[in-house]
Amino acid sequence: MLKEFREFALKGNVMDLAIGIIIGVAFSGLVNSIVNDLIMPIVGVITGGIDFSNKFIQLAGDPQTNLEAARKAGATIAYGNFITLVINFIIIAWILFLLVKGMNRLKREKAVEPAPVATPEDVALLREIRDLLAKR
Known part of the structure; x- marks a missing residue:
């Protein structure tokens, strides 16, 4: 069973998947940084500095001023999040x-264009015969 597991784990597809996951994790950190550090500040300037993450509708409990307190107080729709x-x-x-x-x-x-396929010898001979017959 150990031998079968080793063969399975070392197959190309499994290794490709593992590499893809590792690269995906590293890439998600990069994308999160781009979004949070570069793009969201621009979105904040465009929207006039509105912080959507703290927008909510409180359905129950005493009215609260921030989302965390509103969630503790009762039913809350966090539409800003x-x-x-x-x-x-x-x-x-x-x-x-x-x-x-x-x-x-x-x-x-x-992508490189593939080299033209050589014409088979019998086809080349038939073409030569055709051309000779056409000259008569």
């Missing part, structure tokens, strides 16, 4: 789209 996550998703999706588009462009540039 949802808006923030939607904005983050759109930004991340756009960044990934640009990344995949760039990688596809690089793949197309590296």
